[in-house]
Amino acid sequence: MRITTLKKSLEEQRLDACLVTNLKNIYYFTGFLDIEGAPLSLLVPLDGAATLFTPPLSYEAAREKAGNCLVEKVSKGVKPFNRISKELADRQFSVVGFDDLPIARYLQLTKDVASTRLSHIPSLVGKLRRVKDEQEIDFMKKAAELTDVGALAGMECVRAGVREYEVAAEIEYAMRRRGSEGAAFETVVASGPRSAHPHGLSTDRVITRGDAVVMDLGAVYHGYRCDITRTVIVGKPSSNQADVLNLLMEAQEDAFTAIREGVEAKAVDRRARTVIAEKGLDRYFIHGLGHGVGLDIHEPPTLSPESEDVLEAGNVVTDEPGIYLPGFGARIEDTVLVHERCGEKLTKARYFEW
Amino acid sequence: MRITTLKKSLEEQRLDACLVTNLKNIYYFTGFLDIEGAPLSLLVPLDGAATLFTPPLSYEAAREKAGNCLVEKVSKGVKPFNRISKELADRQFSVVGFDDLPIARYLQLTKDVASTRLSHIPSLVGKLRRVKDEQEIDFMKKAAELTDVGALAGMECVRAGVREYEVAAEIEYAMRRRGSEGAAFETVVASGPRSAHPHGLSTDRVITRGDAVVMDLGAVYHGYRCDITRTVIVGKPSSNQADVLNLLMEAQEDAFTAIREGVEAKAVDRRARTVIAEKGLDRYFIHGLGHGVGLDIHEPPTLSPESEDVLEAGNVVTDEPGIYLPGFGARIEDTVLVHERCGEKLTKARYFEW
Numbered sequence: 278m279r280i281t282t283l284k285k286s287l288e289e290q291r292l293d294a295c296l297v298t299n300l301k302n303i304y305y306f307t308g309f310l311d312i313e314g315a316p317l318s319l320l321v322p323l324d325g326a327a328t329l330f331t332p333p334l335s336y337e338a339a340r341e342k343a344g345n346c347l348v349e350k351v352s353k354g355v356k357p358f359n360r361i362s363k364e365l366a367d368r369q370f371s372v373v374g375f376d377d378l379p380i381a382r383y384l385q386l387t388k389d390v391a392s393t394r395l396s397h398i399p400s401l402v403g404k405l406r407r408v409k410d411e412q413e414i415d416f417m418k419k420a421a422e423l424t425d426v427g428a429l430a431g432m433e434c435v436r437a438g439v440r441e442y443e444v445a446a447e448i449e450y451a452m453r454r455r456g457s458e459g460a461a462f463e464t465v466v467a468s469g470p471r472s473a474h475p476h477g478l479s480t481d482r483v484i485t486r487g488d489a490v491v492m493d494l495g496a497v498y499h500g501y502r503c504d505i506t507r508t509v510i511v512g513k514p515s516s517n518q519a520d521v522l523n524l525l526m527e528a529q530e531d532a533f534t535a536i537r538e539g540v541e542a543k544a545v546d547r548r549a550r551t552v553i554a555e556k557g558l559d560r561y562f563i564h565g566l567g568h569g570v571g572l573d574i575h576e577p578p579t580l581s582p583e584s585e586d587v588l589e590a591g592n593v594v595t596d597e598p599g600i601y602l603p604g605f606g607a608r609i610e611d612t613v614l615v616h617e618r619c620g621e622k623l624t625k626a627r628y629f630e631w
Numbered sequence: 632m633r634i635t636t637l638k639k640s641l642e643e644q645r646l647d648a649c650l651v652t653n654l655k656n657i658y659y660f661t662g663f664l665d666i667e668g669a670p671l672s673l674l675v676p677l678d679g680a681a682t683l684f685t686p687p688l689s690y691e692a693a694r695e696k697a698g699n700c701l702v703e704k705v706s707k708g709v710k711p712f713n714r715i716s717k718e719l720a721d722r723q724f725s726v727v728g729f730d731d732l733p734i735a736r737y738l739q740l741t742k743d744v745a746s747t748r749l750s751h752i753p754s755l756v757g758k759l760r761r762v763k764d765e766q767e768i769d770f771m772k773k774a775a776e777l778t779d780v781g782a783l784a785g786m787e788c789v790r791a792g793v794r795e796y797e798v799a800a801e802i803e804y805a806m807r808r809r810g811s812e813g814a815a816f817e818t819v820v821a822s823g824p825r826s827a828h829p830h831g832l833s834t835d836r837v838i839t840r841g842d843a844v845v846m847d848l849g850a851v852y853h854g855y856r857c858d859i860t861r862t863v864i865v866g867k868p869s870s871n872q873a874d875v876l877n878l879l880m881e882a883q884e885d886a887f888t889a890i891r892e893g894v895e896a897k898a899v900d901r902r903a904r905t906v907i908a909e910k911g912l913d914r915y916f917i918h919g920l921g922h923g924v925g926l927d928i929h930e931p932p933t934l935s936p937e938s939e940d941v942l943e944a945g946n947v948v949t950d951e952p953g954i955y956l957p958g959f960g961a962r963i964e965d966t967v968l969v970h971e972r973c974g975e976k977l978t979k980a981r982y983f984e985w
Contacts, residue, residue, distance in 0.1 A: 314929055
């Protein structure tokens with residue numbers, strides 16, 4: 278079905294075929310997810326069956342999972358990409374779209390197959406992937422449940438005397454033992470002055486009383502990711518900390534109510550930014566409001582002042598305002614499914630309360 | 632120091648500059664590791680200071696960590712790569728080497744800066760990174776200790792009735808709570824018939840008596856990875872299982888004794904392959920003996936029949952023979968530091984004993 282939709286795009290764009298090498302895109306079309314770096318290629322011609330070319334090491338697993346395409350083992354000793362060059366030349370394609378290519382392979386292909394024009398069209402697959410179908414939404418809901426488990430585990434174990442990475446360990450363990458396939462991205466546990474770094478990851482810093490602790494984390498289920506951030510204050514929040522947290526919750530909620538099909542992504546961002554600007558803090562909101570999530574943790578559409586995206590039903594996006602003052606930062610985030618008339622929060626873990 | 636060495640290579644190869652965009656390479660030169668997908672660029676000219684170009688979101692963290700180069704914030708609204716195009720044009724470089732580029736950026740740069748020739752030379756940085764210095768070896772030894780902790784945790788919790796992903800959870804938790812920055816790669820816990828897949832990852836399969844369970848895992852410390860595999864049999868091994876495990880240990884050890892500076896990587900592979908061939912099982916050893924490890928889990932040099940690499944002191948490589956029969960597979964693996972006259976196993980976790 279997804280391959281059929283891709284073929285329609287090929288026809289519209291007058292392409293003879295699409296060469297897919299991004300492993301998540303290959304999984305999207307075939308159901309086979311290989312390990313990072315595996316040199317797979319899926320060739321989808323406008324006419325005829327799609328073929329997945331695999332190295333010997335991946336062949337058996339690919340055959341088991343990829344039922345909707347031919348699977349060809351590229352024999353040992355043949356560089357997998359020489360096989361693709363030959364295929365493109367043999368089939369006499371004149372224009373082939375591709376999703377992505379490592380630079381060495383791109384240079385090799387353009388040299389080997391002079392008669393075929395290669396056209397980089399990331400949107401060929403990106404356009405499909407940004408609208409999630411029912412099965413994908415089921416997987417993302419399960420990923421969201423596991424993500425909530427991680428957020429709660431983190432909130433429960435944060436206290437003075439614990440190291441940031443120990444909190445990260447508890448978060449990831451709680452998700453993993455319930456079936457998460459790993460961390461959706463490197464877990465952020467950024468405490469005290471480190472909370473001012475939006476991408477603070479986690480260190481051996483010992484959390485102390487009065488710290489803000491930003492925890493940004495996600496689970497993975499059937500390859501689909503989810504994303505949540507909760508900020509906790511250790512002990513009683515200062516009035517400044519409380520004000521910032523309240524403001525973020527208000528901004529997040531205001532943006533959330535704007536989410537629906539047909540709305541401009543930048544308008545959703547503007548809602549949150551306006552709430553924060555009313556308190557004069559918008560210059561500390563140094564990133565976009567959100568991003569799409571799915572097989573990748575960051576994918577289209579983008580919610581930011583510069584975005585030209587328009588939300589569609591089936592998009593899954595984050596709603597994550599943040600304020601980063603010198604020495605103290607905070608962010609809250611949920612993952613939201615876009616419907617025709619509203620948004621639906623997939624992550625539901627409680628907020629920090631005081 | 633590392634930048635100075637890079638500049639020497641630039642001079643030898645008559646390049647005016649090197650453009651570094653791989654985030655691990657940027658970390659290698661500057662000490663600043665950004666999150667996946669961050670659009671950083673490090674420009675190292677033959678003459679003068681290196682400059683790290685960062686988006687606003689990464690600027691403060693980059694300034695804190697990257698002490699040996701200029702750090703320039705690319706203002707909001709300017710696509711980071713337009714800034715690089717301008718820099719290359721302004722400086723009138725004629726040939727610039729680069730380590731890697733996302734295809735869209737490569738196409739943009741070649742269009743924008745017609746007067747500069749871009750030359751893809753992954754070995755410019757790769758050649759440096761494959762020989763680890765003292766600090767890197769310290770980090771890798773610490774990563775190896777954490778990796779051993781994970782392997783032992785896995786061996787302790789494998790038993791009939793446990794799901795594969797539960798074992799993966801225990802492995803990752805044990806490493807993480809002692810300071811590992813995450814899993815070096817998606818942990819493999821492949822049991823029963825799944826052991827026959829070299830890259831089996833982990834599923835919800837319930838482990839049963841008589842299963843072989845292949846656990847392939849690694850920790851991360853200061854960005855440096857380590858890699859270990861242990862295969863366990865649940866209950867008393869069958870004579871076939873015992874024979875295969877014994878053969879793998881013999882093959883691994885035989886290859887290990889061949890590791891030293893100056894030896895051809897393919898000769899080390901051949902040692903293991905010969906031991907396995909003597910029992911007629913070499914056609915089930917379907918991958919190379921090993922790979923380099925460092926900031927990446929797979930990096931040069933490669934130990935395989937086709938490899939043209941020669942080992943150097945300071946290389947860190949895996950020694951991992953595997954045999955994959957229909958329905959039953961096994962692999963054992965350690966990470967080995969290459970010295971002038973011998974190898975040194977960095978991972979030391981006990982083997983499965985019966």
